[in-house]
Amino acid sequence: MTTTHSDVTSDLQPALVVQGVRKTFEAELAPVRALRGVDLTVERGSFIALMGPSGCGKSTLLNLIAGLEEVDEGTINVAGESMSDGTEDTHALIRRKHIGIVFQFFNLLEGMSVLENVALPAIIAGKNRKSAESRARDLLDLLGIADKASEMPGVLSGGQRQRLAIARALANEPTLLLADEPTGALDSVGGQEVIELLSRLHAQGQTIILVTHDASVAKAADTVLRMRDGRILGDSDVVTNETVTAIGTL
Ligand code: ADP
């Protein structure tokens, strides 16, 4: 990968600062208060696992961080740039510059080759096709699917499909990689492939926020945060990886 992390110095902004974020969805019966005051700082190079019951607001939080939804209240700064002030257009620009996102069900473009899938975000961001494809080849190589470059995504295994989605998310060298239950649709072998890959990216300096239901998946992270009812639980409630390991042995 051509990503360098030599620019990681203490005087740079954290990868992410979320302060006092609230988000309510209008629903037919009653409004759903999906986020009720979230504060979160993610330093560069850290690997955070976010756990919590279904409906507690995990995906909403990732979508707000990515600028795919707008906050009602509070601020979100990604690498010092605001994902809460400004327009949807500026948020889209910040997303292309700083965010890579992968979802449970891959969201691949099935009519494009593996290589084209990975090259597309860089082309959208204004790179020429040649350099975008060159970067895409490097990523596929790094992720162990270089031999599939000219295939269509449909021929890949589940684990390979998610690795492809991760390669695409890394196309623009994001400050922050967001992964929303990336192993949720995979069997244990495919899930393991994805976790090993995320661990390797983390070791190379990639900042990652991983949403998962699975404590064994969360173990790959260096910090586990718990969410409940639209809030991240306080320090005293935070489950460390030591605790996860201990619970796993009970
Ligand atoms: P999680 O990812 O933790 O399972 P979500 O962030 O998807 O939870 O959802 C949090 C709450 O917000 C849930 O009650 C969900 O039904 C609701 N919600 C999420 N998105 C929408 C939406 N677009 N419209 C209405 N309600 C939503």
Ligand code: MG
């Ligand atoms: Mg979710």
